[in-house]
Amino acid sequence: MPQEAGHWLGRRLQDLVRRTGQWGLRDSELGVLAVSAVLGIAIGAAVIGVQWVVRLVHTVFFDIGIDRHLSEGRGIDWWRLLLVPVLGGILSGIVSDLLRRSREREVVDAIEANALFGGKMSLVDSASLTFLTVISSGFGASVGMEAGFTQLGSGLASRAGQELRMRRGDLRTLVGCGAAAAIAAAFDAPLAGAFYAFELVIGSYTTAVLAPIAIAALSATLVVREVFQAESIFTLDRTVQVAGLDYVLFAVLGLAAAGIAVATMTGVTWVERIFRRLKVKAWARPVVGGLIVGLIAVVFPQVLGSGHGAIQLTLDRAIPAGVLLGLVAAKGLASAISVGSGFRGGLFSSSLLLGSVYGGVAVVLLQIAISALGYPETKLDPSAYMLVGTASVAAAVVGAPVTMIFLVLELTGSLPAALGVMVGVIIASVTVRLTFGYSFATWRFHVRGVAIRGGHDVGWVRDLTAASLMRRDTHVVPLGMTIADFRAKFPLGGHKRAFVVDAEGHYRGIVLAADAHNPDLGDKLDERTIDGLRFAEDNFLLPQQNIRAALGRFSSAESETLAVLSDPTERRLLGFVTEAYVLRRYNQELERTQAEEHGERTLFGPS
Amino acid sequence: MRDRAFSPHYAPDVLAQARRRRLKRVLVAVLLGSIVAAYTYGALDQRVIAEDKNDLLPQWAEALVLGVSVSVASLPVGWSVLGRIVIPIPTLFLYLSVFTGKDPPLPFTAGFVLALIYTAALTALSAYLGERPDRRLFGTRPQAPP
Secondary structure (H helix, E strand, O other): OOHHHHHHHHHHHHHHHHHHOOOOHHOOHHHHHHHHHHHHHHHHHHHHHHHHHHHHHHHOOOOOOOOOOHHHOOOOHHHHHHHHHHHHHHHHHHHHHHHHHHHHOOOOOOOHHHHOOOOOOOOHHHHHHHHHHHHHHHHHOOOOOOHHHHHHHHHHHHOOOOOOOHOOOOOHHHHHHHHHHHHHHOOHHHHHHHHHHHHHHHHOOOHHHHHHHHHHHHHHHHHHHHHHHOOOOOOOOOOOOHHHHHHHHHHHHHHHHHHHHHHHHHHHHHHHHHHHHHHHHOOOOOHHHHHHHHHHHHHHHHHHHOOOHHHHHHHHHOOOHHHHHHHHHHHHHHHHHHHHHHHOEEEEHHHHHHHHHHHHHHHHHHHHHHHHHOOOOOOOOHHHHHHHHHHHHHHHHHHHHHHHHHHHHHOOOOOOHHHHHHHHHHHHHHHHHOOOOOOOOHHHHHHHHOOOOOOOOHHHHHEEEEEHEEEEEOOOOOOOHHHHHHHHHOOOOOOEEEEOOOOOOEEEEOOOHHOOOOOHHHHOOOOOHHHHHHHHOOEEEOOOOEEEHHHHHHHHHOOOOEEEOOOOOOOOOEEEEHHHEEEEEEEHHHEEEEEHOHHHHHHOOOO | OOHHHHHHOHHHHHHHHHHHHHHHHHHHHHHHHHHHHHHHHHHHHOOHHHHHOOOOOOOOHHHHHEEEEEEEEOOOOOHHHHHHHHHHHHHHHHHHHHHHOOOOOOOOHHHHHHHHHHHHHHHHHHHHHHOOOOOOOOOOHHHOOO
8 A cells, every 4th residue: 555655656746747847947047946946945854854863863762852962972871872873883784785785886976976977866875875874873973964964965956857857067056956955954054055065066166056056055044944943053152252363373273173184084094994904894894883982982972973062062161171182082083983984974063073172172272372472361262263173174074165164154153253264274275185185075086996076077078988989980901901902992082091900800900091092102012911001000999988098099099090999809890089079079078068167058058 | 133144125115115104104103192192181081070080190191101102002113012011001990980980970890891991992903003913014024935
């Protein structure tokens, strides 16, 4: 019965999507705006739903009130702190193992989808990953939910765009809308959500994508605020005081924040490497990770979960400075171990907490240093330093500096704080970019061997393969053919080139008609063969090689024509490509991508 | 003393690479020691029960001693064993005082077992980093052919 109901619902949804598609949304800019608004509302509600499920798990397994945050760490039995993450590890290990068996490929996230796949994501994969993130965060692993939210939001948006048969550029924008709505809803911060999409998912800010992304972020925020009355992750009930000296110290703070960010990001890889070296089975890694997180949580319960409650405690100065120092180490360790051991989730929230406790420690140390230098009357505002620490570490880890500046501005409403944050964030981001070169997301791609540095559309490079570029009208001549016969078959002014194959049909090189008609060849042409005129015998392309590889091969082979072969051993001739055509297609695609980014739909799209 | 007759000869770039790897391992050891010191300082600061705060040294000194011991124990040198000798006793007592002195305190048995686990984990991790059983240390004698 439920299955029949599911089929009925599926049919109705498909019907609705088909009818909606008939409204001409594909060719309408207003249509894209309408879709992004609807998506924003749906994703805002979905984020609230997921947050509620996570809180329910916290309530049941950690025995805390539904209105309390896990990372406040108060009144939780020590054995729950120790054992619930282990239970989460067991569940996470089993579910991950089952998913790995059913789907061996990696889940494509929003950045990867926009960079490589033209915005195409699997909704089932996204839902699975969100489910794993709920298990991880719900059972206390030190990970943020934001990765799950953006995955779910982008997955939903991508699916909707695919059903509506959106163009590649619009689909990429919708994926950005999904991520923007998810972050806006999670933090009750529409500007931060929108710029998260610009900086990470779309890869650039253009006026063409501003409207749909802003609408998605706004509608998600409105739903969260007005319908669900959700609260911000932190509030600040004091005025932030920032003076001239503070800006210099914020720069120093940003510099050290970069070090913490790099240590945390590489820490994840380090933990993964240790697990691999110790040959721990993939399903058992989260169990071991959960045990270690549990052991840390018995001492520092604030490390559990995403850390929102602990951020508020830090800003309220409810945690002593000594404990904050320990918490910097504990949170960094717990996050690296959680992610490195295979719990799913991101470092967005974790880096916010890490940054706030780091800021709390730094302000104490800086105050001591200033007093020691003979200026005891100079008092630093701890709130400002905590905010700068929060945003600097998070900007360096997440790779979204403007997002973090807007996040602080929206959550505190303090312009002086935002200006101070700007200094720390810029220093931290630039330092990480110059020394390390990656954000956490791009670092994970790098470790996986995926060469992308952001959401810029580079997928067309992969899509333009030798197979799609090649001409199939090849003219084949046998090895050993005489030059006279060749001249007769290929007179000047006719076909420019011929491809030589041996008796078994294997490719053996190219002969140009111009070379065969060269007057310097002399006489006895009915005895001399074309074998000596061949070139590019060992330089060829394979069908799956992309346009960039093709251009590289043209350059290294010093040839204007290359054969496309079935494979290097069989060497069956499939077709050929010319350098001029490949260059022309490359330029066309560059222009199309640029036009799409700037919203010039008339260049290669509909008017 | 190393037998020169069996010492392998390495090209300069291999030696430079080995030096970089060695420096990296020293930095990892120092970083781990700093993390342990900060972690321990924060943990000790959580104690609220007076009799558990009755320490031999100031709190910062205890954390520092433990951090330095872990750093030394994680160094890729033969004498890192000295660090590993120092780690267990202070770790056990310090973390026992943390578990039984925090609010709310853990039962003594649970605190003792957890302190033992902390001790074993720190010793094992530093031993792993110091020895790296999966990698041959640079300069050690290659395996003789069978």
